[in-house]
Amino acid sequence: MNSSPALTFTERGIYCAAGDFHIDPWRPVARALITHGHADHARSGHGHYLATHAALPVMRHRLGDIDAQGIAFGETIRIGDASVSFHPAGHVPGSAQIRVEVGREVWVASGDYKTEPDGLSEPFEPLKCHHFITESTFGLPVFRWQAQTHVAAQINAWWAKCAAEGKTAFLGAYALGKAQRLLSMLDPEIGPILTHGAVEATNAVLRQQGLPLPDTLGVTPETDHKAQKGALVLAPPSALGSAWARKFGPQETAFVSGWMQLRGVRRRRAGDRGFVISDHADWNGLLTAIKETGAENIYVTHGYTEIFTRYLNENGWHAQVVPTEFEGESLDAEGSE
């Protein structure tokens, strides 16, 4: 029974033979367990979906009419010979690590995660296991995030300066997760907060499930662009600098991403400013999370996989790279993250 591992890595994704299901598969399968609603984890075309109650509304919004079942954080269900439960990953609201137990063997597929609480997502929960599947999007020692409050102060100072100079501040962030996190960091005293349609649609879904987001004003064709003095506009990166954005008159643009840690990326993509905020764990976050699992076997799915794996192996773990189609933090509009 214990001769073959509980989870294996196949062409379609992470597979559990005991329960005959896949986790975050990238090809169509009969039964998919989904960690969170980002495009590289929740894909269309599966027969049946299982995800947390908190993740499902956004998935339905993105994928349309799917055959899906919700599960509460911490609730254990039996699928075939496997016990399965979902636990907070702290990545975006509703995101989960999936714990799978078969026989005595415990696996955790963490999807995407971050260890610092962001005030909006259910905080990351360390789980004991034998086998831990981890990302390594920012798995280099040059990636270390500053506290969220510190970056929030930087962003608000920039916004206030734009407002004082009569400019509209454009903040580029992908619609699910980062945008809402930024909303919760902004100081509404500075001015009105406007949102691009793509961001506002996700806001509406999350508000409906009870997430505390500040008031925002969706930009529509009827919006009086010149009347928005001192406003900040939250939009997907692809909308920055577009004809849509130019209607607002004098403006500054800023990108928000973990990649902004690198001066080179900042200079290429940042517009006027770049702020370092990521929904993925930094170097210390990854190492802390891995240590806390107590796992000996680590599977590294995406990011700086080779380097990170080598480091883990030199430090006493048994780590290996497993090729997947997850994409890490993107700087693009379509934003898989």
Next chain:
Amino acid sequence: MIRFAALFNTIDQSTKTNAKVAALADYFDSAPDEDRMWTMALFSGRRPKRAVTTTKLREWAAETADIPLWLFEESYPIVGDLAETIALVLPLSETTNDDSLTQWITRLRDASQTDDAARKAFVLVAWETLGGTERFVFNKLITGGFRMGVSQKLMTRALSKATGKAEAELAHRLMGNWHPDHTSWHALIEADDAAVDASRPYPFYLAYALEGPPDALGAPENWRAEWKWDGIRGQLILRDGQHFVWSRGEELMTDRFPELARSVDFLPPGTVLDGELLVWHPHSDSPASFNALQKRIGRKTVPKKLLADAPVVLHAYDLLEWQGEDLRDAPFAERRKILEELCAPLPVAAPVRLSPQLEFTKWDELADLRDVARDENAEGIMLKRSDSPYLVGRKKGDWWKWKLAPLTIDAVMIYAQAGHGRRANLFTDFTFAVWDGNELVPFAKAYSGLTDAEFREITKWVRKNTLQRFGPVRQVTPHHVFEIAFEGIQASPRHKSGVALRFPRMSRWRQDKPLQEANTLEDLNDMLRIYG
């Protein structure tokens, strides 16, 4: 150093020239004399001598960060900048130190006089006391190289704003042999009668690239044309019985081209020529290819054999000073006339020759000449308006370079590597191959020429089509064909294909072209025979 670091940050964060100029002008207006001299020096490449080897710096940084050296070495190419990598891996510092830029530079130079242990102690203390951008700037001071988008032009604009002096005058003052050690702010920028330095060159006037056909320039009779040589732009200065040779990059190259010493025997003092340094064998009709000149570049002293194998002459195309008078405001036609008279009597032995002009009355005739430019070892045609003065820097309107279309070949992408620095999250460095029978032979690497959107698309594709990984390099399924453009080709036994290309870049993604229709090694060898 906080003031300098803040300036650095503002310039670095801004994409707008006006904001950079304003920040720099502000700094020049308020910083102490010594600091502004050093700032100008750093931004114009006059950096203090490297006090510590980069090998030591890497070791010390890894040790302080408590990571293995290999992990530091793997991170460095991804960040793309050593000073930044060090600043990013070191433990965060809550405080900083506000000694001046000049004080820090002085300390750094003092440290270079001591032994390794003392240097290490100095560097570690600096890392501990300096925070944020100051620490990064300190690392930049050690590793040298403040390449950060402050061009000479931008700096003169800011200086002009801060001092009220004309940009052209400042540009002239800033050229030549000054250094904060022996030049004061007053002497360099303010003194009414700045000591006329015999070696001081004129700022170069640079041409813009002509995109379409020249018809848009108006009547051909208002224009003069000459070959655009594929050499090194240089300024030959003859004053006070001495001679000086300057590169466009403001580098004094006098000793690298000893042939030009004889120019004082043929030309009078008070003469300044603008021209192209070319390898040209005495009885040849055209200059040798750039490959020949390449052997001379970077050699500070030239062995006799090389002098004989690759003799350099200046092909003069403009006269900036004559009989000690600045001629730059005179129309080009007038300058050219004096230049021709000056060069007419020069014997073959003189290291200076007149760069000929091309005869044409219609633009069509010039287009025909351009088509044979490669036979002359020229890379296109220069067009200069007859009545144009000699301006400073790159200005649109009077001078145009009408370059040849590059050579191209269709090749298959076989390896991909992530970029670094600004492109750390994308696959941007590719290896290309051509067919040799059924085998693909790699022949060139290229990492520019695609749009950001194309790089993002290919990055996604590479992730899904990796066959094998060799460290950072991924071997991918041969599938995509790209048109590779390049400026020249030469034989190279070091390369598996036997050829090396000059300035290869991706000019088009041939999504329309099937794999089998990429070019062959035979096609490359044909090009080598014709253009090598």
